[in-house]
Amino acid sequence: MVIRMNFPTKKKEQKKVINKANLGMDLEQAINESNTYYLNNDIAVIHKKPTPVQIVKVNYPSRNKAVITEAYYKTPSTTDYNGIYKGKYIDFDAKENHNKTAFPLANVSAHQVEHLRAVQAHGGIAFLLVVWNMYDEYYLLPFDVLFEYWNASLKDGRKSIPYEAFKTRAYPIKHGYLPRIPYLKVIDEIYFK
DSSP states (O other), X not given: OOOOOOOOOXXXXXXXXXXXXXXXXXXXXXXXXXXXXXHHTTSOEXXXXXXXXXXXXXXXXXXXXXXXXXXXXXXXXXOSXXXXXXXXXXXXXXXXXXXXXXXXXXXXXXXXHHHHHHHHHTTOEEEEXXXXXXXXXXXXXXHHHHHHHHHHHHHHOOOEEEHHHHHHHSEEEOOOSSSSSXXXXXXXXHHOO
């Protein structure tokens, strides 16, 4: 005798809600974990930069429970991360891209480009770390490539960097376990041959 058990197969479709406030948090967490690995293993000292905030109003519901109720950014932040590796200053911004064919230059602000330009001009290593979510691919985009497309956008109105440019002019980062995003391996290949 064979007994068959049938389970309900019709499930209600649930729409996935994307909380735009947390876009980039998974990437940020992975980079932070990688940086902790680098620090704990005496490889590099690279930290996330705090965003300067001006606190305007604080609510004190009780003596030991202050709650900030109003605050503003003091100045636009420059980039997400900075530190030192093998005696070289490193400064970079992390960006998530949800497009299939191009990385929008609108994801990078003019003051970030100027900051990265100044870092490179003074001998530092400047780049973007970009994840293409559609392909689960990570790339280190050297500042020179970003700057070339940025300048072209000012001249001809181009508003993005094509995916193909990442395939040919950026450096892929294979994600791993320890560290999760081993971007310093790519830095070694580019700057410390």
